[in-house]
Amino acid sequence: MAFLEFNQVSFSYPQEGRFALRDIQLGFSRDGITAITGANGSGKTTLTKLMIGVLRSTRGTVCLEGRSLEEYSLGEIGRRIGYVFQNPDLQFFCSTVAEEISFGFVNQGCRPETVEEKIQYYLDYFELGNYRHVFPLHLSHGEKRRLAIASVLATEPSFLILDEPTTGLDAYRKRLLADLLIKIAGAGTGISLVSHDQAFVNRLAERVITLEKGRVVWDSGEGRKHG
Amino acid sequence: MANLDPRTKMIMVVCLSILALLYNTPAQLFLLFVFTLMLLLFFNFRLNVIGVYLKPFLALMLFLFVVQCVFSPSGLSILSVGQVSLVTSGGLLLGSSMVLRIIVVTAAAMLFTTFSPRDFILGLVQWKVPYELAFMVFIALRFLPVFRDELVNVITAVQLRGVDLKKVPWKQKLDLYRRLFFPVVYGVMLKAQHLAVSMESRGFRAYPTRTYLRRLNLYYADYIVMVTFLAATITLIVMGP
Structure with a gap:
């Protein structure tokens, strides 16, 4: 059983005629x-928002650990999945920056x-x-990006979703981030990342899913082309 | 007639709101509400859309209703605990009036959504309101949904860090909201600052005159509606409650 599972999921935004995602x-x-x-x-961010329950599917179900995501509150999802916004x-x-980093684990009962x-x-x-x-809003874009990642990683989720994590990072900090993600993945945390950074993807990803106009057109995990 | 000039609709909203503020009895306010409702239906509003607009005010209306019922005792006692009257006929009437007043003002304000914000500014400018002032009013209106979105984002972000707001005791929840208040307000202020820089960098107020691509025109229907509304409102005010 997959940790997160999409079963024939389609999604359209209210007041928009077309589907942003179809039959995922x-x-x-x-x-x-x-x-x-x-x-x-192509629907990448929409897909990640469906993964964390911020958006609810129009058709089909998204399941987390075998249960429909709709049975979970956002707080329950947040304790399992960490999400770094685009x-x-x-x-x-x-x-403050320190409060931002500590917010998650302080509220989850971390020892003082x-x-x-x-x-x-x-x-x-x-x-x-x-x-x-x-x-935090006084930081530069790159610093904000680092803080966003740090504050989510600090909650030590079972699964991590990062939407465009390398935007605004210099080469040195991209390397640092890549090293940390490899370490975290090695420790048993699942990671999904949305990225346009091909070099970053090539270095890290063991599986690549490609979306086009709301449909999955390539999933290297399955080793075949869709549609 | 559904294509009335924005200025005509503004006059209608002002008239309805003035009457809602001056009227004090539930019967008068109810009649005003029915009239506003008919007006909205005339402007092609669906009843469920009106419900969606009123929904965010439900908690406020309930709160004010209870406060008026309990703290404005007069008339017959309807519900009492020992010697203390909790609900009186006068309090009930005042509470109902308060709720109806909010409904009428909110419903009337929905007329603003029947024309574009750009036309709102144009309308005010053609009434000789300085452009900067008109633009400020427009931006203030525009920032209300930004503020709401900001709050929704923060609440979502808090929950995604593993805090189950529904299970947090009220005392802790209030403390959390108190702590979130400053960063949210400050965040919106920063956005406003960025907006000001962006506007000025694109020439806002750089020259004394502005060019307008189009002008709004008042037609006979607009004059008739405006005069009718103003005359009816003045008559109703002069006639008294």
Whole structure:
């Protein structure tokens, strides 16, 4: 049984005549890294939003650990799946960088004596130490991207979805991110990432899914072309 | 007539809102509500759409209804605990009036959605309102949904970090909302600042005069509706409750 499963899922946005996604049949396990690629508007972000229950399918069902995603609250999904938004501004809601990183694990009952240690680890790894007390929306785009990833990774989810994680990152920081994702995947966390960065995808992804006009046209996991 | 000038519709909204604020009895407000409803149906609004617009105000209406019922006691006691009257006939009437007033003002404001924001600015400018002021009003209206979206995003983001808001006790929930308030408001202010920079970099207020691609024209139907609404409103106010 796949960790996340799409069963003939179609989705259309309200007041839009056409389907943004159509007849998606996919499974995502907690093994390795899957890349979702495709041109702008092909439905990649919509697919990831369906994976975390922010959007509900128009037809078909999305299942998480064998149960329909609709049976879960967003909080329950958030404890299993970490989601890094395409636009980092949308996911910040704390007054400082340190608070943003610690929000998830503090609310999930992390022991107080380890809180500071964890904050410091992520501040150091993502080189955000100098911005510890800075308001997150005051950071540069690249720094925001790093903070968005750090704050989601800090919750240690079972599955991680990253929407365009390399946008705004320089080559050195892309390499750092890639190393960390490989390490996390090796520790048994499933990862799906949406990216236009072909070099990043080639380095990391063991499976590549390509979308075109809302349909899966290639899934290297199945080793065959669709449609 | 559904294609009335935006300015005519603005006058209609102002007249309906003034009457809603001045009327005090549920009967008067109910009649005003029926009239507003008929007007909206005339402008091709579907009843379920009106319901969607009113839904966000339900909690506020319920709260104000209860507050008016309990804290404005007068008339006959309908429900009492010991010697204390909880619900009185006067309180009930005041509560109903308050709810109906909100419904009428909200329903009337829906007329604003029947024309584009661009026409709203044009209408005000042709009434000699300075463009900057008209634009500010438009932006303020535009920022209301931005503010709502911002709140929805934050609530979603909080939950996606594993917080089950439905299961969080009320005291903790209020504390969480209190902590989120400042960053959300500040985030919207930053957006407003960016918008101002973007506008100025594209020449906003750089020259004393502006060019308008089109002009709005008032037709006979507009004058008739405007005069009728203004005359009816003044008559109703002069006649008193």
